Amino acid sequence: MLFLVVDQLSQEYLVRMRPLLSGGLGYLLDNGAVFTNAHHNHANTVTGAGHATLASGCYPRRSGIISNQWYNRATGAQVYCVQDEQYRRSPSNLLVSTIGDWLKDMDPGSKVFAAGGKDRSAVLTGGHQADAALWYAVGDWVTSGYYAEPDWLDSFNDRKWLDQFFGGLWEPLPVADNVLEELGIVALDEGIYQRSFPYAFGSKSLLPNSGFYSDLLSSPFSDAYLAELAKTIIVEEDLGADEHPDFLGLAFHALDYVGHGFGPHSREVLDTILRLDQTLADLLEFVDQRVGLDNVVISLSADHGVVPMPAYRESVGSWGERTDMDDIACFQAVGQALTEQYGDDDWLRVGLYLDNEAIEEAGIDRLEVEREVATLLGRCDYVEHVWTRSELLATAPVSAAEQPTEGEAYFRQLFFNSFHPERSPDFQLQYAPYYLNRMAAGSSHGTPYEYDTWVPFIVVAPGVGPRQISDRVHTADLAPTLAGIMGIEAPVDLDGVDRSASLRNR
Numbered sequence: 001m002l003f004l005v006v007d008q009l010s011q012e013y014l015v016r017m018r019p020l021l022s023g024g025l026g027y028l029l030d031n032g033a034v035f036t037n038a039h040h041n042h043a044n045t046v047t048g049a050g051h052a053t054l055a056s057g058c059y060p061r062r063s064g065i066i067s068n069q070w071y072n073r074a075t076g077a078q079v080y081c082v083q084d085e086q087y088r089r090s091p092s093n094l095l096v097s098t099i100g101d102w103l104k105d106m107d108p109g110s111k112v113f114a115a116g117g118k119d120r121s122a123v124l125t126g127g128h129q130a131d132a133a134l135w136y137a138v139g140d141w142v143t144s145g146y147y148a149e150p151d152w153l154d155s156f157n158d159r160k161w162l163d164q165f166f167g168g169l170w171e172p173l174p175v176a177d178n179v180l181e182e183l184g185i186v187a188l189d190e191g192i193y194q195r196s197f198p199y200a201f202g203s204k205s206l207l208p209n210s211g212f213y214s215d216l217l218s219s220p221f222s223d224a225y226l227a228e229l230a231k232t233i234i235v236e237e238d239l240g241a242d243e244h245p246d247f248l249g250l251a252f253h254a255l256d257y258v259g260h261g262f263g264p265h266s267r268e269v270l271d272t273i274l275r276l277d278q279t280l281a282d283l284l285e286f287v288d289q290r291v292g293l294d295n296v297v298i299s300l301s302a303d304h305g306v307v308p309m310p311a312y313r314e315s316v317g318s319w320g321e322r323t324d325m326d327d328i329a330c331f332q333a334v335g336q337a338l339t340e341q342y343g344d345d346d347w348l349r350v351g352l353y354l355d356n357e358a359i360e361e362a363g364i365d366r367l368e369v370e371r372e373v374a375t376l377l378g379r380c381d382y383v384e385h386v387w388t389r390s391e392l393l394a395t396a397p398v399s400a401a402e403q404p405t406e407g408e409a410y411f412r413q414l415f416f417n418s419f420h421p422e423r424s425p426d427f428q429l430q431y432a433p434y435y436l437n438r439m440a441a442g443s444s445h446g447t448p449y450e451y452d453t454w455v456p457f458i459v460v461a462p463g464v465g466p467r468q469i470s471d472r473v474h475t476a477d478l479a480p481t482l483a484g485i486m487g488i489e490a491p492v493d494l495d496g497v498d499r500s501a502s503l504r505n506r
């Protein structure tokens with residue numbers, strides 16, 4: 001099984017850029033069951049939460065991976081989602097099992113590998129029983145003591161595959177001007193943010209240094225490097241070579257870095273997708289020669305989408321706004337107001353966690369403070385709703401089939417699905433759609449709106465013919481659906497639904 005996740009790959013990209021996709025993305029779109037209306041069903045659409053949901057079939061409220069990091073009330077420290085005291089990185093914060101775990105439970109002879117440009121994507125995709133999870137660090141692929149280090153890893157790193165780009169430039173693949181125009185590709189950033197092709201990697205150093213390797217991670221060539229690693233995993237670990245089904249999870253991150261930097265209508269994003277299309281074509285051809293694509297189940301999805309930049313929205317006559325100085329001042333004024341009203345204390349910790357102990361000691365009513373903070377935050381520009389702990393604790397889960405797909409009841413469900421009582425903050429802000437909570441150029445994600453939730457959901461498998469399915473499905477359905485296709489037993493209490501029965505050829 002080849003489990004592909006592309007960071008920040010909005011389904012809108014596949015629709016808009018479809019005519020240019022003739023490589024691996026094109027192959028998957030042509031040959032797969034393509035769910036054209038698949039959404040993340042949680043509000044906090046970020047990398048950690050997205051990967052955990054895709055791999056586990058559970059919403060963040062159950063997987064515990066509510067975000068990339070959160071505040072630990074007991075220790076007062078920030079927790080990174082794959083942080084581990086003993087091993088530095090492990091899936092110990094992931095409270096549920098993943099498809100790789102289900103596979104291992106069914107067949108201990110199966111091998112489970114995961115690799116990605118970010119440690120959290122590799123670790124969360126691999127699950128608790130992975131043979132190895134590998135991630136990118138300064139040009140090398142590394143792991144943690146939680147996993148056995150593959151004996152071939154050093155020699156792979158010693159190849160210094162990325163060094164071929166030292167002294168080179170990132171130039172865009174040729175695309176005709178009229179096509180660029182049709183795709184809505186425009187240069188939007190101004191002033192200090194204005195940048196354009198070609199890009200060099202790193203600084204004026206005579207040898208590759210950390211800046212060189214970090215720039216490469218934010219370029220399409222890190223995706224190609226991941227594919228190179230994937231080929232080595234397949235060969236060295238003999239994946240797909242026997243009757244035990246194996247799992248290889250790959251997380252491609254170049255698009256997220258490029259999208260944050262340049263926004264979804266940039267030439268840089270287009271080029272990253274075109275090159276990913278080529279990279280995947282090359283990888284799939286390799287898999288075909290080695291194992292035969294007839295023997296492989298492939299899935300493709302994304303951890304989240306991306307919001308169009310305010311400058312783009314304005315260029316097409318629509319509303320969009322970026323965080324500005326007023327927004328920051330308003331936020332700070334909430335803290336000030338609390339101090340004025342209740343005295344000098346840290347009532348509200350970073351990340352919008354109330355200090356329950358301080359509140360209790362001061363003999364203040366917690367609910368009153370909660371209401372007060374929610375009211376104050378709600379007065380800031382573009383804050384549409386402040387979802388409080390009390391509100392979410394009073395929310396009942398609704399099955400996917402019965403869930404409303406719009407309006408406040410819809411958003412309540414998404415914020416509820418992102419809420420874990422121990423880990424989540426006391427307040428989650430729902431900003432207006434197309435408000436970009438970021439000051440710098442480029443774009444971001446992390447909202448419950450369609451531009452962040454709508455992602456690819458493609459399954460290519462033996463016995464599953466090409467088709468488009470427009471029914472609304474959720475990303476939590478991916479893992480149980482793959483399990484259904486592979487005959488793997490999944491836990492019965494997942495949030496996601498197995499859609500495999502509807503995919504089989506008649």
Ligand SMILES: [Zn+2]
Binds near residue numbers: 008047
């Ligand atoms: Zn991101």
